[in-house]
Amino acid sequence: MNLPHRFTGALAVGGSVGRMSVSHGAAPVAPKKPVRVGLLGCGTVGNALAELIAKDSAVLAASTGLGLEIARVAVRDATKTRSVHVRPESVTGDPESVVSASDVDVVVEVMGGVEPARSLILSALRSGKPVVTANKELLASHWSELFRAAADSGVDLLHEAAVAGAIPLVRALRESLAGETITSVMGIVNGTTNYILTKMSEAGTSYEDALAEAQHLGYAETDPTADVEGHDAAAKAAILATIAFGQEVRASDVHTEGISAISASDIAVVRRLGYEVKLLAVAESVDGGRVAVRVHPAMVPLDHPLAGVRGSFNAVFVVGEAVGEMMFYGRGAGGMPTAAAVLGDLVDAAHNLRSGGYGRVSVPIRAHIVPIDELVAQYFVSVDVADKPGVLATVARVFGDNQVSIRSMEQVGLGDEAHLVFLTHTANEARVQATLAGLETCDAVKRVGALLRVVGEPEGTR
Amino acid sequence: MNLPHRFTGALAVGGSVGRMSVSHGAAPVAPKKPVRVGLLGCGTVGNALAELIAKDSAVLAASTGLGLEIARVAVRDATKTRSVHVRPESVTGDPESVVSASDVDVVVEVMGGVEPARSLILSALRSGKPVVTANKELLASHWSELFRAAADSGVDLLHEAAVAGAIPLVRALRESLAGETITSVMGIVNGTTNYILTKMSEAGTSYEDALAEAQHLGYAETDPTADVEGHDAAAKAAILATIAFGQEVRASDVHTEGISAISASDIAVVRRLGYEVKLLAVAESVDGGRVAVRVHPAMVPLDHPLAGVRGSFNAVFVVGEAVGEMMFYGRGAGGMPTAAAVLGDLVDAAHNLRSGGYGRVSVPIRAHIVPIDELVAQYFVSVDVADKPGVLATVARVFGDNQVSIRSMEQVGLGDEAHLVFLTHTANEARVQATLAGLETCDAVKRVGALLRVVGEPEGTR
Numbered sequence: 001m002n003l004p005h006r007f008t009g010a011l012a013v014g015g016s017v018g019r020m021s022v023s024h025g026a027a028p029v030a031p032k033k034p035v036r037v038g039l040l041g042c043g044t045v046g047n048a049l050a051e052l053i054a055k056d057s058a059v060l061a062a063s064t065g066l067g068l069e070i071a072r073v074a075v076r077d078a079t080k081t082r083s084v085h086v087r088p089e090s091v092t093g094d095p096e097s098v099v100s101a102s103d104v105d106v107v108v109e110v111m112g113g114v115e116p117a118r119s120l121i122l123s124a125l126r127s128g129k130p131v132v133t134a135n136k137e138l139l140a141s142h143w144s145e146l147f148r149a150a151a152d153s154g155v156d157l158l159h160e161a162a163v164a165g166a167i168p169l170v171r172a173l174r175e176s177l178a179g180e181t182i183t184s185v186m187g188i189v190n191g192t193t194n195y196i197l198t199k200m201s202e203a204g205t206s207y208e209d210a211l212a213e214a215q216h217l218g219y220a221e222t223d224p225t226a227d228v229e230g231h232d233a234a235a236k237a238a239i240l241a242t243i244a245f246g247q248e249v250r251a252s253d254v255h256t257e258g259i260s261a262i263s264a265s266d267i268a269v270v271r272r273l274g275y276e277v278k279l280l281a282v283a284e285s286v287d288g289g290r291v292a293v294r295v296h297p298a299m300v301p302l303d304h305p306l307a308g309v310r311g312s313f314n315a316v317f318v319v320g321e322a323v324g325e326m327m328f329y330g331r332g333a334g335g336m337p338t339a340a341a342v343l344g345d346l347v348d349a350a351h352n353l354r355s356g357g358y359g360r361v362s363v364p365i366r367a368h369i370v371p372i373d374e375l376v377a378q379y380f381v382s383v384d385v386a387d388k389p390g391v392l393a394t395v396a397r398v399f400g401d402n403q404v405s406i407r408s409m410e411q412v413g414l415g416d417e418a419h420l421v422f423l424t425h426t427a428n429e430a431r432v433q434a435t436l437a438g439l440e441t442c443d444a445v446k447r448v449g450a451l452l453r454v455v456g457e458p459e460g461t462r
Numbered sequence: 463m464n465l466p467h468r469f470t471g472a473l474a475v476g477g478s479v480g481r482m483s484v485s486h487g488a489a490p491v492a493p494k495k496p497v498r499v500g501l502l503g504c505g506t507v508g509n510a511l512a513e514l515i516a517k518d519s520a521v522l523a524a525s526t527g528l529g530l531e532i533a534r535v536a537v538r539d540a541t542k543t544r545s546v547h548v549r550p551e552s553v554t555g556d557p558e559s560v561v562s563a564s565d566v567d568v569v570v571e572v573m574g575g576v577e578p579a580r581s582l583i584l585s586a587l588r589s590g591k592p593v594v595t596a597n598k599e600l601l602a603s604h605w606s607e608l609f610r611a612a613a614d615s616g617v618d619l620l621h622e623a624a625v626a627g628a629i630p631l632v633r634a635l636r637e638s639l640a641g642e643t644i645t646s647v648m649g650i651v652n653g654t655t656n657y658i659l660t661k662m663s664e665a666g667t668s669y670e671d672a673l674a675e676a677q678h679l680g681y682a683e684t685d686p687t688a689d690v691e692g693h694d695a696a697a698k699a700a701i702l703a704t705i706a707f708g709q710e711v712r713a714s715d716v717h718t719e720g721i722s723a724i725s726a727s728d729i730a731v732v733r734r735l736g737y738e739v740k741l742l743a744v745a746e747s748v749d750g751g752r753v754a755v756r757v758h759p760a761m762v763p764l765d766h767p768l769a770g771v772r773g774s775f776n777a778v779f780v781v782g783e784a785v786g787e788m789m790f791y792g793r794g795a796g797g798m799p800t801a802a803a804v805l806g807d808l809v810d811a812a813h814n815l816r817s818g819g820y821g822r823v824s825v826p827i828r829a830h831i832v833p834i835d836e837l838v839a840q841y842f843v844s845v846d847v848a849d850k851p852g853v854l855a856t857v858a859r860v861f862g863d864n865q866v867s868i869r870s871m872e873q874v875g876l877g878d879e880a881h882l883v884f885l886t887h888t889a890n891e892a893r894v895q896a897t898l899a900g901l902e903t904c905d906a907v908k909r910v911g912a913l914l915r916v917v918g919e920p921e922g923t924r
Contacts, residue, residue, distance in 0.1 A: 052784055056641045160638060166785035168630075168638030176622060176630030178809040179518045180802050305791055308770040313787075322514055322802035323628035325775075326792035329767055331785060340642050340784035347640040 034067030035350040038104030038129075040095050040120055041111030042075045042082055045134060045161075048339035049108065050085035056343075066350050074098040074111075099124045106349050108342060109133040110161075118142055125149040125157060130349040132342055134161035140235035140251035143242055148363045156352055158345035163236045164189055164314045166337030167330040168344065173243045173318070181321040182244040184284040186455060189236040191312035191332045192220045192227040193259050193279040197297075198310045200264045201276060207262060219312050229258035230279065230295040237281035240316065241293045245285050247367035249293055254281075255372040257296040262450045265412055266382045269421050270452065273408070275299035276307040280455055292370040298455040299380055306456060317456070375429035378407065378457070380421065382449035383439055387418035391444040395420055398442060402435040403427075419449065496529030497812040500566030500591075502557050502582055503573030504537045504544055507596060507623075510801035511570065512547035518805075528812050534560040536573075561586045568811050570804060571595040580604055587611040587619060592811040594804055596623035602697035602713035605704055610825045618814055620807035625698045626651055626776045628799035629792040630806065635705045635780070643783040644706040646746040648917060651698040653774035653794045654682045654689040655721050655741040659759075660772045662726045663738060669724060681774050691720035692741065692757040699743035702778065703755045707747050709829035711755055716743075717834040719758040724912040727874055728844045731883050732914065735870070737761035738769040742917055754832040760917040761842055768918060779918070837891035840869065840919070842883065844911035845901055849880035853906040857882055860900040864893045881911065 037053075039046055053060075053068050061067050073086055074095035082091065092098065099107055099120050107124040109117050109131060117138050124131050126149055133139070139146070139162050150157035160170045164187065173182070188194050192214055199210040211228065214220035226232045234254040241249040259279050267277050280298040285291060300307045305327045309315040314332030319325050331337035385391045392411065399406055405425040412419055424432070432451075439445050499515075501508055515522075515530050523529050535548055536557035544553065554560060561569055561582050569586040571579050571593060579600050586593050588611055595601070601608070601624050612619035622632045626649065635644070650656050654676055661672040673690065676682035688694045696716040703711040721741050729739050742760040747753060762769045767789045771777040776794030781787050793799035847853045854873065861868055867887040874881055886894070894913075901907050 048784075052641065056643070059643070060641050166782075167788060168634040171638050172630040172634060175810065176633050176806040177802070179514065179522050179805045181518070181521070303770075303772065305770060308765075308767060310765065315789075320628075320802065322510075322798040322805075324793045324796075324799055326629060326790075327777075328788075328790060330788035334786070336784040337786055340639070340782065343641045343784075344638040348637065 034069035035353065036069050036071035036103050036105045037346065038098040038101060038107045038124075039070055039073045040098060040107060040109040040117070042073050042086060042091070043110070044335035045110040045338045045342065046073070046108075047083040047086070048335035049110070049342055050083045052336070052339050052343050054085040060347065066347060066354070068346065068350060071103050072098040072101055095120050096123070099129070100127065105129065105353060106346065107131045108346060109135055110338075110342065111135075112137065114138050114141060118146070121146060121157075122149050125153050125155055128153050128155055130156035130158070130353055132156075132158045132161075132345040132349055134159070134338055134342055136162040136232070136235040136239060137251070140238040143239075143248045143250070144363050144366075151363055156349045158349055159239075160345050161338045161341035163239050164316055164328065165330065165332040165334065166341050167314060167316065167328045167332070168341070169316050169328045170243060171344075172328065173240075177318075177320060177323065180323055182285065182318060183321060184282070184319045185240050185244045185316060186283075186306065187236070187240060187281045187316035188278055188306060188309050188314055189240075189281050189316065189332060190227055190230075190233045190279060191314055192224065193230075193233070194309065194314070195219050195312045196228070197259060197262075197267070197277055197279065200262070201267045201271065202310075204264050204268065206264055207260065228260050230256040233279060233281045233295040237283055237293055237295050240281065241283035241291055241367065242364060244283060244318070245291050245367065246364050247291055248364045249283070249291055249367045249369070253293060253367065253369045255294040255296070257451070259297050262297055262452075263382070265419075266380075266421065266450045266452075269410070269412055270299055270380060271302075273299075273423060274302050275454070276302055277452060278306060278309070280306070282455060286370055290368040290370045292375065293367075294372060294375070297450065297452050299378075299452045300456045304456040373428075373430040373433070375453075376426050377429070378426050378454035379404075379424045379432050380450065380452035380454070381424070381432075381436070381439075382419055382421045382451075383445055384419045384447040384449060385444050386446065387415050388444065392420060394442065394444050395439065396422075398438040399424070399435050402431045402438060404431050404435050496531040497815065498531050498533035498565050498567045499808065500560040500563060500569045500586075501532055501535045502560060502569060502571045502579070504535050504548060504553070505572070506797035507572040507800045507804065508535070509545040509548070510797035511572070511804055512545045514798070514801050514805050516547040522809065528809060528816070530808065530812060533565050534563055536560040557582050558585070561591070562589065567591065567815060568808065569593045570808060571597055572800075572804065573597075574599065576600050576603060580608070583608060583619075584611050587615050587617055590615050590617055592618035592620070592815055594618075594620045594623075594807040594811055596621070596800055596804055598624040598694070598697040598701060599713070602700040605701075605710045605712070606825050606828075613825055618811045620811055621701075622807050623800045623803035625701050626778055626790065627792065627794040627796065628803050629776060629778065629790045629794070630803070631702075631778050631790045632705060633806075634790065635702075639780075639782060639785065642785055644747065644780060645783060646744070646781045647702050647706045647778060648745075648768065649698070649702060649743045649778035650740055650768060650771050650776055651702075651743050651778065651794060652689055652692075652695045652741060653776055654686065655692075655695070656771065656776070657681050657774045658690070659721060659724075659729070659739055659741065662724070663729045663733065664772075666726050666730065668726055669722065690722050692718040695741060695743045695757045699745055699755055699757050702743065703745035703753055703829065704826060706745060706780070707753050707829065708826050709753055710826045711745070711753055711829045711831070715755060715829065715831045717756040717758070719913070721759050724759055724914075725844070727881075728842075728883065728912045728914075731872070731874055732761055732842060733764075735761075735885060736764050737916070738764055739914060740768060740771070742768070744917060748832055752830040752832045754837065755829075756834060756837070759912065759914050761840075761914045762918045763920075766918040835890075835892040835895070837915075838888055839891070840888050840916035841866075841886045841894050842912065842914035842916070843886070843894075843898070843901075844881055844883045844913075845907055846881045846909040846911060847906050848908065849877050850906065854882060856904065856906050857901065858884075860904060861886070861897050864897040864900060865889075866893050866897050
């Protein structure tokens with residue numbers, strides 16, 4: 001099999017800067033007969049994918065021996081203008097026709113949402129067509145059903161783009177770290193909230209202004225709930241936990257808190273204490289088998305690699321028994337980065353299709369989830385109070401009554417603006433929740449504000 | 463094919479926290495018949511690999527359907543004590559016998575050095591045995607020869623561990639980013655020098671003391687030349703460039719400078735200017751096809767993700783046209799992390815072997831290397847001078863005479879300790895080298911010290 005020599009020739013003649021490699025398994029495939037893609041959804045990602053395939057087709061053909069062609073495209077509104085790389089005659093409003101078409105070899109789903117994406121993907125898998133999807137919501141709620149269908153049909157279901165966009169994390173966890181025991185995964189997996197928190201931290205911008213700016217820049221939706229309340233991150237946390245620990249975790253398993261209660265002054269205090277505030281998705285393997293998984297704003301030590309992840313970037317920090325600490329950093333969203341991740345999967349699926357094999361599919365058991373009440377952490381609590389003598393003692397007593405030990409406390413602001421911030425020693429979540437409930441009933445307390453948990457601090461520093 | 467269900471059962475019964483997936487292609491393989499590994503070299507990495515295989519074999523078998531067994535081990539000194547997981551009767555002093563043994567399916571080379579590793583690997587590949595290697599020196603000098611042999615035989619040659627240890631970077635570049643056009647790769651790929659520079663930067667430690675500390679901790683060899691002069695990083699730069707750009711780059715192509723001329727006071731000045739000093743391996747695709755590749759101490763803006771990589775950690779920053787900026791961070795060395803990377807490759811090779819396919823192999827053309835003289839960058843130059851009136855003007859004139867424009871200059875220290883530091887505007891390397899030559903002949907100059915190039919600064923800030 002001297003195929004690579006011919007590839008080399010092609011590269012040399014073309015003067016192309018294509019990358020190496022890729023003749024997966026079996027026999028070489030003549031670039032003349034492309035793998036035909038059925039595209040479900042043609043918004044930002046779909047258009048970017050069409051553009052990438054058009055632009056890179058020569059490089060791809062030379063480096064992988066594969067041609068890719070977008071054969072059919074299903075859209076909601078067939079009259080809308082698409083990328084020039086989408087042939088108008090390939091566009092239809094009927095997605096089932098794309099899935100079932102005999103001239104579609106691989107299905108790419110970038111429409112989002114649970115239905116009809118779920119039915120369409122199941123239908124594709126059951127008819128033996130590999131599927132590439134970027135649909136976090138669907139994966140975080142129907143993992144087993146989808147992967148059982150893929151396994152039964154012996155075809156690929158690939159989803160690199162569903163978590164952390166362009167960052168090649170899924171493949172790393174699934175393949176490069178085969179045989180490795182992952183102990184925890186912590187990620188900044190929502191660019192919108194990271195942009196907002198970065199603005200609040202670096203420029204002292206208020207939450208409201210930072211959100212408005214994120215909306216203006218297109219980082220945040222008009223209704224920002226899914227981002228700022230942590231729902232988007234929760235779906236990604238579920239997927240990360242599922243891959244890392246081999247147990248199916250659903251978004252509904254994830255204890256989820258958002259960032260809307262955090263003020264710029266909280267963040268200023270936290271920075272003075274040596275931490276940065278980040279909305280983290282955290283998944284841990286505990287007690288030899290159970291999975292703890294949560295999304296919440298966290299205090300990350302300033303010298304932790306996650307603390308330096310700024311703006312709309314994503315990063316996922318992975319700890320494994322043998323490999324130690326690792327971090328993957330990059331663009332978590334955006335048309336082009338996401339399309340690039342989809343394209344990587346697509347090349348993989350196309351190869352496997354041509355070589356007659358398929359990728360790595362299995363159906364995990366449902367995870368045993370650790371209730372959030374069992375969490376032990378250090379907590380930061382911000383409390384708006386009436387600025388009167390004795391209030392600090394009153395509030396502190398609520399912590400003491402619930403056996404939550406205080407590491408430091410300080411008053412920030414004066415008069416109507418006064419609030420107290422507390423950093424606890426390691427404490428149990430249930431006791432901290434009881435403390436918060438106690439504070440709510442306390443006359444001197446106007447409002448309980450931010451609740452942050454310390455994450456990523458080295459052992460022995462508590 | 464309902465094999466995954468059975469796998470799930472196995473996981474559930476064992477209560478194991480093994481990760482998902484992996485039934486690569488074709489038919490399932492009964493765990494009873496293990497893939498037999500021939501290990502060349504059994505030092506730190508070899509022993510760690512034996513331990514990992516022993517520890518994780520149940521998890522591996524459950525999650526991948528594969529058993530792995532170390533069948534034969536070649537060592538230099540067969541009388542030395544090995545891991546308890548290496549059977550004494552498997553150990554031999556004759557590596558050729560391991561490669562040619564009929565009970566060896568896959569060869570793992572962790573002996574290092576060019577010979578006899580090269581001959582042994584070629585022999586294994588030519589006899590149809592896949593090879594996993596961690597040998598950067600060999601790959602950075604004989605890439606084409608090795609990959610031609612692999613391609614001719616249709617077997618895998620995998621090398622994730624050769625660059626950035628446990629960080630799953632090679633697979634990411636090769637597979638996940640298939641179809642992506644990489645424009646640059648910049649990495650902290652030598653943990654020893656990063657440890658030294660971090661100590662100098664954070665504690666003001668002198669170069670000599672920081673090196674001694676690194677040696678004491680086992681991060682640096684007794685003869686630290688390969689690390690501190692950049693040779694180790696140059697081999698890795700060559701491999702990274704080869705993978706990223708699909709053109710064979712050799713270590714001898716890499717313009718290489720080390721860190722031994724840098725003082726703690728240089729670093730203090732650099733930090734004040736808003737940068738961190740890092741030894742970087744830089745590879746760039748320029749002019750539609752040529753490759754610029756170099757290793758040198760660099761000034762990295764403090765808010766650049768590479769600036770926050772501390773201690774002995776490694777990180778590689780990749781820029782692609784569609785994916786944008788990405789960074790991979792983790793342990794670059796150490797027995798366990800390296801062994802984990804080898805194990806990931808080994809699982810891959812074993813799968814491909816069993817499924818009758820093989821991985822992604824091609825033979826790149828030789829790279830067209832851009833001469834260092836063509837580089838355009840900002841430069842930091844530190845010059846020890848006699849502390850006399852007029853010396854600054856004299857020295858500055860040398861820059862001007864060579865048409866190198868100065869962005870800022872300052873005197874650091876007094877009397878015998880006086881030195882001048884210059885930060886230039888973007889300038890051409892050839893002119894800067896002429897400036898340095900001019901400074902060497904200048905009476906007022908006692909010594910030209912550190913030369914740093916600014917890397918990673920956003921466009922338009924020069």
